[in-house]
Amino acid sequence: MSAKVDERVYDEIEALEAILIEDLVVKHEDGVPKIIETVIHPSTADNIDQQFVCITLEVRLTPDYPDSSPEVFLRNPRGLDDQLLSIINTKIREMLNINLGNPVIFELIELVREFLTQSNLPSGQCVICLHGFTQGDVFIKTQCYHHFHSHCLSKHLIAGKKYYQEELDKLPNWQQVQAPAYQQTCPVCRCLVAFDVETLKKAPPPVDSLTAPPFHLTAELKALQQRMADLLARQVARGGVVGMGDDGPPPLTITTPSDNEEPKVSTSGTQDVKVEAAGGARPGSSTSSDGPASPASPNRASYKGPFRGFNRRGKPGRRGRGGR
The missing domain is CATH 3.10.110.10 (Ubiquitin Conjugating Enzyme)
Known part of the structure; x- marks a missing residue:
């Protein structure tokens, strides 16, 4: 009720x-x-x-x-x-x-x-150039009620289409045929928009970008740069930055078959073999044509290729064991 x-x-x-x-x-x-x-x-x-x-x-x-x-x-x-x-x-x-x-x-x-x-003039900043909207600016409203300088939006749409084409060219032909066509989107909410880029390009740049004073490195920015440099040095020293201060081998080595070839050494009763990069026999041993691994000759050259401790089955385990 x-x-x-x-x-x-x-x-x-x-x-x-x-x-x-x-x-x-x-x-x-x-x-x-x-x-x-x-x-x-x-x-x-x-x-x-x-x-x-x-x-x-x-x-x-x-x-x-x-x-x-x-x-x-x-x-x-x-x-x-x-x-x-x-x-x-x-x-x-x-x-x-x-x-x-x-x-x-x-x-x-x-x-x-x-x-x-x-307050019909948009307040805040254009998210593309980060300048505000002032009298004399030529700006545009999207269907989703977001505002940009027309000049800035033209640059954004041109750059977006260029990036789309570069990524499309990296795909194989069959994927390029199936890829969806390029569509303009709002820089803020990604809603679909439709604008004539050539018309937007004719708009003048934002007023604030033309009247803004030249950039000077202030004392505050210098202090901020120093703090960031100190922070980066501390992170590098503690091993917290990937790719810096690491003198060891990379975790993954990509080689060609020629990189993995070793000099062939003959031993009595054995067949010449080639040591594989990851799944072959253990360095210091040789494999017969029909039998298990046997100790190699002391004169055999030492293995210098990449080795990650995998057995002959390609699975992690003790080196040189577990083959079938």
Whole structure:
């Protein structure tokens, strides 16, 4: 049996559905409305392409709403930094206190929409060049609401296609035929995107990249370099860096048949043999054509090829034993 709900809640939801139409989602529990969600965009009239930021507003109704304040959450922000989100959250709490006892969801939506309209220029940095967005920049919004300078995105897409082709050329022909075609992806979330690279290339570089002062090695960077060098030296000394300070043989030696050949030495009653690299007889012994290994002549040249302690069956074990 559903709990009793204030009639003002149903009136408010009915009004919101008439205003927002399909942009409003109402979730019920046991026939009672509990969660109201809507995706909010800045006010740009009918020009959707100029909506560069958005956010999802989630309102969880309390059992005695509107006499008590609902729980409000900002989900999935796009193009908004943490500082702006903190400001919006503060304004939301102030509005909830002022409108305690009255339906407040529509006012919350309009409050957030006003902030998005004022901050329609993406905040934060372009993840490709790490420069911010400023007045005069030419930037673009992907279908997944991530923002990049058009100039930077063109470079990213060109580099991505070049890398794809280089990796494709390494495959055998039959795998190249079966490989999927190259597809553009968002640098942040890897969602598929579709842009004309030639058009993006015509955009100017970011303003900050043109006006940024030349790089200078500061005292802080020098100190950081020294700390990193000391850390690397300590790791090398303790054997924690692979490939540095290791003067021993590599764990795996790749050789050719000619590298494994040894001088053939004849002994009485035995046949000349060649010592194999890993699975052959033990150095210092020879193998007859139809019998087990026997001691080799003292004059036989010592084995100098790679040896890893494997028996003649190619399995780890005691050297020179276990053959069948």
